[in-house]
Amino acid sequence: MRRIPGWLLLGLAAMTAALAAPLTVTSPDGTLTVSFMVDDGSPRYGVTRFGRDLIGPSALGFVIHGAPPLDRDFRVTAESRRTIDETWVQPWGEQAEIRCHCRELRIELTGAETAARRLTLVFRVFDDGVGFRYEIPAQPGLDSLAIMDELTEFALAGDHRAWWIPAYQPERYEYLYRATPVSEMDRVHTPLTMETADGLFLCIHEAALTDYAGMTLARRAGHILKADLVPWSDGVRVRATAPLVTPWRTLQVADTPGGLADSRLILNLNEPCRLDDVSWITPAKYVGVWWEMHLGTATWGSGPRHGATTANAKRYIDFAAGHGFGGVLVEGWNVGWDGEWTRNGDLFCFTRPYDDFDLEEVCRYAAENGVRLIGHHETAAGIANYEAQLEEAFALYERLGVRTVKTGYVGYGQQIRRVDEAGRVHHEWHHGQFMVRHYRKVVEAAARHRIMLDVHEPIKDTGIRRTWPNMLSREGARGQEYNAWGGDGGNPPDHTTILPFTRLLAGPMDFTPGIFDLHFPEARPGNRVNTTLAKQLALYVVLYSPLQMAADLPENYRARPDALRFIQDVPVDWRHSRVLHARIGDYVTFVRQDRHSDDWYLGSITDDQGRILEVPLDFLEPGRLYVAEIYRDGPAGDWRTKPYDLEILAQPVTRETTLHLRLAPGGGQAVRFRPATEEDIHPLKEK
């Protein structure tokens, strides 16, 4: 029998004739309970864990243009329940097999006066969190509707510590996370991660964002958060036609930070794969003409320092072929970059290369060397211009054997130009329905041409890679490039210890790790990469992406073949992934098992504080001898003073071994565990 949370009992005490008894649905393990009630005609929900409030009584509903609000005068006219327990397989990902196990409660609300008004709520309660969504059935006067506001609230049980980035800002999602009490937030993006005073970890986000506005969170009095849908320029939040199904609003909860990172709830709330054939979707590592532009030693635009030349592309292809990288990205290859390119949204041509870049020849040379060009579409947020060329652009790449395209949306200013049918110009937010539609349109067009996407300046990930597995990776946070030119000193050492528990809870991130030359006194004297070399290697395991770049220049890798070895070995597709221990903003250790071998990989990173961490290797197969290939900070390692102090060693380990990790300030450790071979055994025995 389920405990009814305190606030509901109070609610019941103040019961009125219009108050229906609460409906509850509980997670399979019995710890999480969603309670739903209609309070004087208004739908309310709450969430408890072990009978303690996580979310107090919170509002639900909508304000619709020209119609009575969908948040009152309701009664429950139908309720249905089911248990979902199925295991599905990701074609690629951080985990191969995923179990979806939850209890669902579906509630149909009908207008108390008029049976015409209808609203449906669906709650799914997992052991690791809750998802709920609205369905607005077709009904008189709502066949075509304009949602002016979504009233969903999250009445947090306390003023939790939150890690957040502000919404409605010019740099989109690209801000350092701030850690403050919820009461110091204003309007923030999701995923919003929180730590309660007694050590629970919560994350509010959304799943399956399709033809709808992105949800940000606005703080109301105290620590009540409200869904704040990013509006169109005319103030409408969502334009739709009934029946409408909203994205899932999600609350993940765990006893440890790792519990959030290991949760697959967002994927479980997305639709199954829409593609019949996914054989062409292949995660890969890549290099490319990119970092030199961020260092300022080459340019995207044409001219004497143009990076995207046929010769330079071939230089990267040679390096890629020689070191086992599957892809070579070339940015700045196409006409449109000259001048202040962020203003060139209407000028980019996605089929016409610059004269010094022979696209056909580069693709031919790549194929000849067993490498594929990674295409690049920088739109400068010129949406109409890009959409007009979309089919042609993807068709060109498809014909040339390009399988992956990196897109970019660095617009001038914070809003995006939209020209309507009547030719009127509007300025839209980056994260509203207009852009959500655009990003989805690109995903679907790409799929038709067997193209995988790596979207920079994206809409946040809400797990649609399950439905559209060609949607591989995204940026959507401060990546490596901020270390090259960030006027603010770049990413501090704690940045990458926060990302796995904030940005990456949404999905994979193309952070572009692997910088070996951490200082650039000529190119960018004022900047540096604020890590040790070992930490750059560990990031390949810590920051999951199916497309993982080796972001530095070939010459810098050739100078450190010993360290490069790890980047060549580390996979980008996993059978299992697990956090071993973490403190958000301080340190984190991930282990992942290669999808295509018995190898395991460990990545551990820390902030400015050096650490000694113990790792029992209980993830290894019992009774099997492994060789641990360890890349760690040296005894004097310190990102400030000795960032290149790297020790590489191999040692025999088994499941019984406990590894002692010694992370230097701003440092890390990367380890490959491979089953020992005959050749290993003899020398190892001699040790």
Add this chain to the structure above:
Amino acid sequence: MRRIPGWLLLGLAAMTAALAAPLTVTSPDGTLTVSFMVDDGSPRYGVTRFGRDLIGPSALGFVIHGAPPLDRDFRVTAESRRTIDETWVQPWGEQAEIRCHCRELRIELTGAETAARRLTLVFRVFDDGVGFRYEIPAQPGLDSLAIMDELTEFALAGDHRAWWIPAYQPERYEYLYRATPVSEMDRVHTPLTMETADGLFLCIHEAALTDYAGMTLARRAGHILKADLVPWSDGVRVRATAPLVTPWRTLQVADTPGGLADSRLILNLNEPCRLDDVSWITPAKYVGVWWEMHLGTATWGSGPRHGATTANAKRYIDFAAGHGFGGVLVEGWNVGWDGEWTRNGDLFCFTRPYDDFDLEEVCRYAAENGVRLIGHHETAAGIANYEAQLEEAFALYERLGVRTVKTGYVGYGQQIRRVDEAGRVHHEWHHGQFMVRHYRKVVEAAARHRIMLDVHEPIKDTGIRRTWPNMLSREGARGQEYNAWGGDGGNPPDHTTILPFTRLLAGPMDFTPGIFDLHFPEARPGNRVNTTLAKQLALYVVLYSPLQMAADLPENYRARPDALRFIQDVPVDWRHSRVLHARIGDYVTFVRQDRHSDDWYLGSITDDQGRILEVPLDFLEPGRLYVAEIYRDGPAGDWRTKPYDLEILAQPVTRETTLHLRLAPGGGQAVRFRPATEEDIHPLKEK
């Protein structure tokens, strides 16, 4: 080569002729460094970890009555170093073998003007912390000295979060721990535990407190702490004769709370065992005439409800004999309790029983049943009265075969009456040199009579059990009894999740767990025990004590033989102890291996928040099958509403098993892991 901390470089920049170059000594693993310098004649020290400050430049020295202060005009005249690496065995304890591995730096200071003034500092740097002490060599004018102040400072690197109890209070150490920034403390007791913003855990305490004043910590401006020695009534802090060796001042540091609890630094800084024969020192579990007095259903004093009657004692002896308890405590057996007993410090007689208590017969009956009486000396802080009877009292017990004596010092008011040679009356603090001398005198007297001690209202533990292993256990914090009559609602659910990382860092604690009847509506309607039943069992593993009481009444145990089974099985002497995971004030999980079998035991407890915790059983022996006897909260368990919801089950496990702990709000889990027997194997296989 060691990094010199920033503040020292600054110090050097401002170098004067009088400033010697810093001397540094580093831990065996290279992470911790102590730096010592003489700054313009004044000794200073600091501590860094991974090159980051833990303790900034901090003062050292003394103010001596009638002599020039020992904190200035010094120069370094000798320095010596050595490495200590030895493993020693505890006759009993939380761990059998203990490795002492540290680097020592010994510095001799001599007066700059006059070679007569001398002061020696000894630093020992371990991987898990630092200890340092002073030696004041015999020197002209200081053969007999009065220390007016010890100037030792701990300049913390930040305003850390601290768990503390206030010093100079009437209830001695018996307060709930407060968690605040250091800047909100005034004068506090040690151990003082702190958590830094970037996730380091620190503890300041002292080791080997012998003929000296107890050290409390007074906060100076900001987050600088200063040694505040508890003074004699005349203001003198310490009376001594040179040569004088002070206790060790200790700083423990770890990356996790468990790292503090698993540290043996305090013991390693104590002197080796002084006793030739320790065969008579035997940890044990006990029951006794105690809880009924706290419930108010019996009295310590004589009368109709007198608890310490021959008949009642025999009733407990029968229960003890029947359930394998080695000892029976009987409080209130001796003359002196009548009236307001806390004022009877001069009236207690430690050799004369009340008429209804036949001491000889009780001891005979106990022996006949294979049980030993646990003696009891409540002094009501009448020190002179107790010391006058000490030899006689211990001799009596020795003759009667009593091996353990529980002492008590519940004085009226916060200070202790001392009558000097001239018959003048003084009032002394509980934790000053006067009482330190008394407590040590009792330990040594007890040892002569082969008596083990369990001291309530004690001086804090500083590890002298290594030197005097008959000093078994102490109270020195809010124990179980506060749940019976604490006017403040008793101990909240988080109390026992804080104790292992504060009070118990000093040493074993006689908390007296095991209350089964959690409500007492007749006896104490306003009070209850704020845990589940399962949590009471888990406390036997979480709160280490070589003397562990089953504190409830025999009838309450007879009502729950299923739960009592765990208390009967759990040992009190361990080969290994380890914290698996913890958040101070939220939850903690300990595992310990029995010293005398291959069994392992697990205890996990939580605060008001229910938890799901995962425990890989990697501490078990590889390739061996165990039976896990699990005592856990039931699905509806909750200390508020369903505290008795206890599930007991047995399941086969191996080192490869991961146990999922489900702790109810205010709950816990206790597990015994025993190697499977032939009888187990067959039925287990059938499951």
